[in-house]
Amino acid sequence: xxxxxxxxxxxxxxxxxxxxxxxxxxxxxxxxxxxxxxxxxxxxxxxxxxxxxxxxxxxxxxxxxxxxxxxxxxxxxxxxxxxxxxxxxxxxxxxxxxxxxxxxxxxxxxxxxxxxxxxxxxxxxxxxxxxxxxxxxxxxxxxxxxxxxxxxxxxxxxxxxxxxxxxxxxxxxxxxxxxxxxxxxxxxxxxxxxxxxxxxxxxxxxxxxxxxxxxxxxxxxxxxxxxxxxxxxxxxxxxxxxxxxxxxxxxxxxxxxxxxxxxxxxxxxxxxxxxxxxxxxxxxxxxxxxxxxxxxxxxxxxxxxxxxxxxxxxxxxxxxxxxxxxxxxxxxxxxxxxxxxxxxxxxxxxxxxxxxxxxxxxxxxxxxxxxxxxxxxxxxxxxxxxxxxxxxxxxxxxxxxxxxxxxxxxxxxxxxxxxxxxxxxxxxxxxxxxxxxxxxxxxxxxxxxxxxxxxxxxxxxxxxxxxxxxxxxxxxxxxxxxxxxxxxxxxxxxxxxxxxxxxxxxxxxxxxxxxxxxxxxxxxxxxxxxxxxxxxxxxxxxxxxxxxxxxxxxxxxxxxxxxxxxxxxxxxxxxxxxxxxxxxxxxxxxxxxxxxxxxxxxxxxxxxxxxxxxxxxxx
Amino acid sequence: xxxxxxxxxxxxxxxxxxxxxxxxxxxxxxxxxxxxxxxxxxxxxxxxxxxxxxxxxxxxxxxxxxxxxxxxxxxxxxxxxxxxxxxxxxxxxxxxxxxxxxxxxxxxxxxxxxxxxxxxxxxxxxxxxxxxxxxxxxxxxxxxxxxxxxxxxxxxxxxxxxxxxxxxxxxxxxxxxxxxxxxxxxxxxxxxxxxxxxxxxxxxxxxxxxxxxxxxxxxxxxxxxxxxxxxxxxxxxxxxxxxxxxxxxxxxxxxxxxxxxxxxxxxxxxxxxxxxxxxxxxxxxxxxxxxxxxxxxxxxxxxxxxxxxxxxxxxxxxxxxxxxxxxxxxxxxxxxxxxxxxxxxxxxxxxxxxxxxxxx
Numbered sequence: 015x016x017x018x019x020x021x022x023x024x025x026x027x028x029x030x031x032x033x034x035x036x037x038x039x040x041x042x043x044x045x046x047x048x049x050x051x052x053x054x055x056x057x058x059x060x061x062x063x064x065x066x067x068x069x070x071x072x073x074x075x076x077x078x079x080x081x082x083x084x085x086x087x088x089x090x091x092x093x094x095x096x097x098x099x100x101x102x103x104x105x106x107x108x109x110x111x112x113x114x115x116x117x118x119x120x121x122x123x124x125x126x127x128x129x130x131x132x133x134x135x136x137x138x139x140x141x142x143x144x145x146x147x148x149x150x151x152x153x154x155x156x157x158x159x160x161x162x163x164x165x166x167x168x169x170x171x172x173x174x175x176x177x178x179x180x181x182x183x184x185x186x187x188x189x190x191x192x193x194x195x196x197x198x199x200x201x202x203x204x205x206x207x208x209x210x211x212x213x214x215x216x217x218x219x220x221x222x223x224x225x226x227x228x229x230x231x232x233x234x235x236x237x238x239x240x241x242x243x244x245x246x247x248x249x250x251x252x253x254x255x256x257x258x259x260x261x262x263x264x265x266x267x268x269x270x271x272x273x274x275x276x277x278x279x280x281x282x283x284x285x286x287x288x289x290x291x292x293x294x295x296x297x298x299x300x301x302x303x304x305x306x307x308x309x310x311x312x313x314x315x316x317x318x319x320x321x322x323x324x325x326x327x328x329x330x331x332x333x334x335x336x337x338x339x340x341x342x343x344x345x346x347x348x349x350x351x352x353x354x355x356x357x358x359x360x361x362x363x364x365x366x367x368x369x370x371x372x373x374x375x376x377x378x379x380x381x382x383x384x385x386x387x388x389x390x391x392x393x394x395x396x397x398x399x400x401x402x403x404x405x406x407x408x409x410x411x412x413x414x415x416x417x418x419x420x421x422x423x424x425x426x427x428x429x430x431x432x433x434x435x436x437x438x439x440x441x442x443x444x445x446x447x448x449x450x451x452x453x454x455x456x457x458x459x460x461x462x463x464x465x466x467x468x469x470x471x472x473x474x475x476x477x478x479x480x481x482x483x484x485x486x487x488x489x490x491x492x493x494x495x496x497x498x499x500x501x502x503x504x505x506x507x508x509x510x511x512x513x514x515x516x517x518x519x520x521x522x523x524x525x526x527x528x529x530x531x532x533x534x535x536x537x538x539x540x541x542x543x544x545x546x547x548x549x550x551x552x553x554x555x556x557x558x559x560x561x562x563x564x565x566x567x568x569x570x571x572x573x574x575x576x577x578x579x580x581x582x583x584x585x586x587x588x589x590x591x592x593x594x595x596x597x598x599x600x601x602x603x604x605x606x607x608x609x610x611x612x613x614x615x616x617x618x619x620x621x622x623x624x625x626x627x628x629x630x631x632x633x
Numbered sequence: 634x635x636x637x638x639x640x641x642x643x644x645x646x647x648x649x650x651x652x653x654x655x656x657x658x659x660x661x662x663x664x665x666x667x668x669x670x671x672x673x674x675x676x677x678x679x680x681x682x683x684x685x686x687x688x689x690x691x692x693x694x695x696x697x698x699x700x701x702x703x704x705x706x707x708x709x710x711x712x713x714x715x716x717x718x719x720x721x722x723x724x725x726x727x728x729x730x731x732x733x734x735x736x737x738x739x740x741x742x743x744x745x746x747x748x749x750x751x752x753x754x755x756x757x758x759x760x761x762x763x764x765x766x767x768x769x770x771x772x773x774x775x776x777x778x779x780x781x782x783x784x785x786x787x788x789x790x791x792x793x794x795x796x797x798x799x800x801x802x803x804x805x806x807x808x809x810x811x812x813x814x815x816x817x818x819x820x821x822x823x824x825x826x827x828x829x830x831x832x833x834x835x836x837x838x839x840x841x842x843x844x845x846x847x848x849x850x851x852x853x854x855x856x857x858x859x860x861x862x863x864x865x866x867x868x869x870x871x872x873x874x875x876x877x878x879x880x881x882x883x884x885x886x887x888x889x890x891x892x893x894x895x896x897x898x899x900x901x902x903x904x905x906x907x908x909x910x911x912x913x914x915x916x917x918x919x920x921x922x923x924x925x926x927x928x929x930x931x932x933x934x935x936x937x938x939x940x941x942x943x944x945x946x947x948x949x950x951x952x953x954x955x956x957x958x959x960x961x962x963x964x965x966x967x968x969x970x971x972x973x974x975x976x977x978x979x980x981x982x983x984x985x986x987x988x989x990x991x992x993x
Contacts, residue, residue, distance in 0.1 A: 122961045197958045203895055204878040204960060210811065211960045297896025300830035300843070300876045301811075313879055313894055347749070348757040356767050378881070379892050380873075380899035383793035387786045394778045394785075401774040402767065404738060409766070411745035413758035418682035418750065419674045426686065426746055430693070433738050437731035440778070444785040446792065447724055450709075450888045453881060453956040488672035495682065496652055500645055502689065510696050514704035519885030521956035529965035530954070531947040534925045535707055545638045549645065556649050569669045576673070609757040616756055633761045 063174075065166030068589050070173050071152035072484055077177055078144025079473060080558065085184070086135035091551050093128045096120045098544035100526035114192065122525040126195035127213050129523055131187065133198030134221070138228060139183070141331040141469045143176050143235075146270075149334055149476050150239050150263040152484065156582035157257050159248025159599060161592045164241040168234050175231035179224045186220035194221035197523060199320055202295040202313050206287050209301045219288070222281050229278040236267035236274075243267075248581075250601035254358070254633075255620070257580050257605040258344075258351060261358050262337020265365045266330050272369060273326040280319035287311070317379050321372035328465050329368040333361060335472020336403065336432075339425040341605075342479050343407055345578045346422035347414030348616045350606035353406045354633045360399035367396040377445040378452055386445040393443035397436070404433050415609070415616070419576065420494025421479035427502050428471035434506075435464025438513065453523075456516025459509045467505045474498075474557070481561075482575050486587045487568030493560040500553035507546030511539050577617045579605050584621055607631055676753050683750025690743035694736075706924075710917040713951065713972070714887040715904040716792045721888070723788055730777065795870065795902040802868040802902070805861065807953070808842045809873070809880035809893040812962035814953055816861035817842050817854055820987055826851015830876050830895075839991050843876070852989040855982065860969035861953075864978035865908045873899040881957035884970065886912070892957055905972045912972070913949045922949050 064070060092111070095104055103118035114124035151169065155162050163169045186193040195213030196205035200221065208215040243264045247256070256264075286292040287308075295316040296308035344351040351357060373381065373389030407429045416422065438460040441447045451457065474497070481489045515536050520527060527533040527540070574583035581601070585593050599621040607618040612628065624630055674682070712721050749757075796802075806817035806825050819825050827845040835846065841858075844851040863869050873882050875893035882901070883890045891901040912918055925947050933943030951970035955963060973981060 122964065126958065126960075126963070201879050201958075204958065207878070210878050298830045298876075299895050300833050303834070303838075305831050305833065310896075312896060314897075348751075350759065350761045352760065353762045353767050356762070378890050380894045380897060383789065386789060386793070390785055390789065391782055394782045397778050398771060398775050402771055405770040406767075408738065408741045408745060409760075411742070411749060413760065414745075414749045415751045415755050415757040416679060416683065416746060416749050417674050418679045418686075422674075423682060426742065429742055430739060433742070434693075434735060437735055440731055440781065441724070441727050444723070444727065444781065444789075446720060446785045446788040447727060449792070449890050450720065450885060452890055453883070491672045491674060491678065492652055492655070495678075496649055499685065499689075500649070503692065506693065506696055510700050511704060514700060514707060517709065518707040519709050519883075519954075521881075521883060521954055523958045524964035526964055530952065530967065531925060531929065531944075532949075532952060534928050534947070535921065537928070539704060539707070542638065545642065549642050552642075552646060552649070556653070559653060569672050572670060575670065606761070609759050611759055631761055 063170060065162070065170045066589075066591050067151045067155050067163045067166070067169060068484070068593075070169050071148050073173050074144060074147030074151060074176070075477070075484070077180060078139055078147055079477075080561065082135050082139040082180060083144065084554075084558070086132055086140055087551055087554060089128045089132040089135070091547060092120075093125055093132070094544040094547045096125055096525070097527075098541045100528050120525075123192060123195060123212055125525040126197070126211075126523065127193045127217070130195050130197055130200075130213070131183070131193050134183065134194075134225075136466065137198060137327065137331065138225070139180055141465070141473070142232065142327070143228070145331065145334050145469060145473050145476075146239075146263065146266060147173070147176065147235060148473075149259070149338060149480070150235070150267070152480060153259055153582060154239055154242050154263055155246070156483070156585065156593060157260050157580050157605075158243060158246060158251050159581050159601065160242060160246035161594075161598070163238050164246060165238055168238050172231045172234035172238065175227050175234065179227035179231060182220055182224035182227065186217050186224070189216045189220065191215045191217060193217040199324065200284070201320075202284060202287065202316050203299055206284060206296060207299070207301060207306075219285075222285055222288075226278060226281050229274045229281075232270055232274050236270040239263055239267040240271065248598045248601055251620075254355070255601055255604045258340035258354070258357055258361075259334075259337040261361055262333045262340070265361050266333045266337075269326045269333075269365050269368060270330050273323040273330075276319055277323035280316060280323070283319075284316065314376070314379055314381060317376050318372070321375045322369075324375065325372040326365075326368045328461070329364055331465050331469045332432075332472075333365065335428060335469040335475075336361070338472045338476040338479070339407070339428050341580070342421045342425045342475050343410050343429075344606050344608060345479075345576050345617075346417045346419060346425070347410055348417065348608045349410055349414040350604075350608055350631065350633070351406070352409040352412075353402075354604070354606060356402055357406055360402045363399040364396060367392060367399070371396060371443075374443050374445070374448070377448045383445075390443060390445045394440065397440060397443070400432075400436055404429060404436070417576075419478065420489070420491055420498055421475045421576075423495070423498040423502075424471045424475035424478065427498065428468050428475065430502075431463045431471065431505065432468045435460055435462070435468060435509075439464060450519075451516055453521055454516035455512050455520050455522055458522050459512035459516060462512075463505070463509050467509070474501075477561070479576065480582075481564065481568075482571030482587070483582055483585075485565050485568070486571055486589070487564055488571050488575065489564040489568060490560050493556055497553055497557045497560065500556070501550055504546040504550035504553065508543050508550060511543055515539055515543075577615070579607060579617050579619050581620055584619060604631060604633055606633070674751070676751065679751035683747045686743050686750075687747035690739060690747075693739055693743075697732075697735075706917070706920065709885055710912070710915055710921070712886070712888050713905055713907040713912055714889065715906055716788075717888040717903070717906075719788050719791070723784060726784075727781065730781070792903075795868070797870065797900075799868055799870070802870045803863065804870045804872065805863070806842070806872045806874060807882045807893065808856075809875040809882065809955065809959075809966075811877050811960050812955070812966040813858070814882075814955075814966065814968035815842055815856055815858050816968070817844075817856045818982065818985075819850075820853030820855055822850060822853060824850045825872060826854050826988070828874070833876065836991050840988075842874070844988050846988075846992055852987065852992065854988045855985045856988065857985060858968075860971055862971045862973050862978050862981045863905055864975045865905050865911075865972050867975070868902060868904045870902045871900065873901070878959050879957045880955045880959050880966070883954045883956035884951065885954070886951050890956060908972045908974060909949075909951060909970075912951070918949050922947060 107115035108118040191212040194217045283294040293308040293311035296311045299306040371393045374393045377386045601620045602623045609616045804819045808815040827848040828843045832843040873893040875895045880893040929944045953968040955966035
């Protein structure tokens with residue numbers, strides 16, 4: 015199938031496209047592989063219903079990260095304004111919230127809705143679909159040496175289901191009674207009964223439909239990633255020669271397949287309770303002067319089902335970010351990643367443990383206290399592989415020759431917030447200590463640092479690092495530096511003080527603290543937090559500008575700008591369907607031969623055969 | 634502080650805009666399609682960014698120290714319950730461990746970033762793995778976590794596995810609904826009568842927690858709103874119920890929290906060790922109250938200047954709050970808890986009417 019290099023591919027393509035135009039649609043303009051299959055791509059097949067993994071990666075990046083991310087962050091800024099200056103009138107509320115902010119003062123119901131949709135969008139749409147969708151799609155075929163995903167069609171369907179679910183989620187912002195407002199965890203009965211909350215009507219219905227479609231999209235994507243990694247590795251790419259990015263994406267996809275269906279079942283049962291009168295999660299309810307017919311269900315069951323997904327979800331968000339970081343830290347330190355096998359083992363250990371710790375969200379839910387002990391045990395176990403990862407990152411930096419490109423800054427930033435946020439997990443994971451800080455701002459501070467900020471840093475690191483691969487151009491480094499430093503300072507500025515508010519006893523999801531004079535002295539801290547949040551928001555505009563400007567006007571990238579070992583940098587700068595113009599390269603070594611003694615350069619691509627007197631790197 | 638931050642924000646925004654302008658100029662100058670490596674970090678960039686990494690370490694330390702220095706005073710005062718003492722001890726031991734780990738690891742991370750910032754023509758040290766090192770940092774955290782797990786589990790089972798048959802304990806039901814709390818006492822027999830939401834509409838809706846009037850245990854039950862009293866140094870067993878959605882009974886000063894779940898009865902128990910009056914004398918609490926009243930006084934002045942009513946002055950009381958999102962007024966679902974001496978408690982409870990008075 016793979017032909018010789020053609021001197022003038024354009025003519026060849028033109029000829030092919032006239033001959034085979036309508037037969038198949040995986041053609042391209044500048045490659046000569048599959049030359050009998052070429053046809054002219056239309057705008058629709060190239061940019062909209064594309065089956066090319068690189069285009070789908072870009073689609074995820076733009077819809078999931080840039081668009082949904084922008085909305086998710088903007089929503090958080092709105093409620094941060096309310097928290098710092100409670101019940102004050104803001105013109106921006108008047109503009110964006112309309113009837114939900116009479117005379118510019120935010121309504122308590124829309125506050126809860128903003129919190130809910132912010133959480134939903136950031137966790138699912140930005141950090142799950144946006145992060146995995148972009149980088150698994152881009153990197154899995156490129157780094158394992160495959161022409162494309164195992165099924166380009168399913169991949170396309172996965173993206174469009176994601177798009178549909180995003181559209182439905184956003185449309186819920188515009189329904190009469192408001193969007194879902196029961197928190198992103200949508201615990202029934204609050205989420206099940208429209209009488210309990212206006213957002214639990216149409217808004218919640220749309221939320222559930224959107225998430226059901228989202229799960230379908232996520233499953234199609236994950237199955238595709240798993241099959242591709244297992245089956246389509248190029249010759250020589252044994253499992254233990256795979257870059258850590260691929261390990262992370264692979265394992266992430268597996269836990270996604272294990273846990274997402276459980277969310278779907280929880281959502282379906284909730285739909286049944288809401289619309290068809292079943293009592294899976296409801297029992298003995300009296301609301302608005304009326305006893306409801308529900309009998310025998312339990313909200314605790316929903317909590318179990320939700321967190322069976324919800325906790326692995328944290329690692330679905332985090333592992334790809336850690337994979338990206340591993341790759342970037344090794345490349346930019348010009349050193350092999352320290353303890354490659356330990357890193358793989360800890361990814362697998364974290365993934366396994368992540369499915370048996372969900373109960374730590376439920377220590378005081380009313381479940382048997384004995385279960386609390388069990389989940390404390392498993393939860394603190396997960397700290398061990400996490401600690402191993404952190405130490406291995408630090409050791410990778412040691413005696414390196416660090417190249418501080420923006421991607422590297424964000425990777426180091428990730429390690430920093432992963433440690434800071436992870437350590438407070440030791441407190442929350444302990445059932446005893448959880449009693450008094452459960453559902454306070456301490457939790458909010460903890461999970462924002464360890465999964466929110468860390469995963470976002472991983473995402474940014476990935477965007478800066480693989481922008482040349484995505485768009486063939488470089489992002490501006492100085493804007494990248496500005497973006498990183500403002501973000502890093504404001505992230506700690508926001509979340510460090512927030513721990514103290516939580517330890518002062520302030521529960522989360524309070525529209526205002528003014529109802530309790532006891533919390534009056536927290537007002538100043540809330541103002542500080544909001545100022546840092548606004549600063550962080552402003553910094554993201556720098557990124558947005560840099561991204562869009564560089565996409566069109568950035569410096570044209572070299573083929574291997576970071577002097578990296580992995581296979582994606584052996585493909586031409588200009589994208590072509592099938593990735594490599596000639597044969598798929600074979601792999602002869604692991605991905606981390608950086609600064610290997612006896613080599614001329616400080617990197618050796620995976621496609622370079624082992625030299626005659628060269629020692630194979632033991633890893 | 635805020636003024637300083639505002640200046641910092643404006644300054645950084647200014648820098649951002651200036652840089653954006655710069656890059657725009659650059660873009661205008663070179664939109665040619667020549668490959669170039671000007672956007673890859675140079676030795677000079679490595680130098681600057683490496684030094685900034687070190688500065689960032691200093692920043693993290695300063696933020697940590699500042700937060701502990703400036704915000705420690707807002708933290709909860711010493712525990713007012715028996716189990717709160719071991720709770721606080723475990724909390725601060727855990728904090729000591731994580732602060733130690735945080736200080737060391739952040740230092741190593743950022744110092745290495747600074748120390749090994751890239752220099753042209755230097756080759757990094759080829760170091761793929763070291764089993765001994767990895768063993769050390771697997772085993773040490775494992776030992777530390779193991780100790781913490783054991784300590785935590787013992788404390789947890791002491792708190793959660795209380796003796797329900799304790800004759801001396803007072804049984805109180807905390808009853809949650811959108812958006813208020815009620816408390817029910819067992820009355821003379823200290824036994825709560827059966828209850829269900831299906832009885833809520835009995836007696837023209839005056840059966841406010843749905844007591845089953847066919848159960849004699851419930852006839853002497855006492856239901857109170859707004860505030861409930863408990864005697865100091867007596868074990869209290871709380872039984873939690875909710876009539877509509879999930880709530881969470883959160884009593885931070887007693888280090889106590891338990892969700893209220895419709896359709897089931899959840900439990901928590903603690904022994905209060907300090908009366909409200911004693912707690913008001915506590916130095917931390919007194920200082921906090923004084924601070925809060927200063928804030929409220931200043932706010933009142935503003936409000937009165939605007940022709941609105943001023944704020945009441947504040948005095949400390951124990952609180953029962955809702956910590957689980959429960960709808961519109963989740964933020965204002967509160968009940969006052971008063972810890973009395975045994976004598977005052979008896980006086981207070983004997984002035985309350987039993988359920989039987991509603992039944993007649």
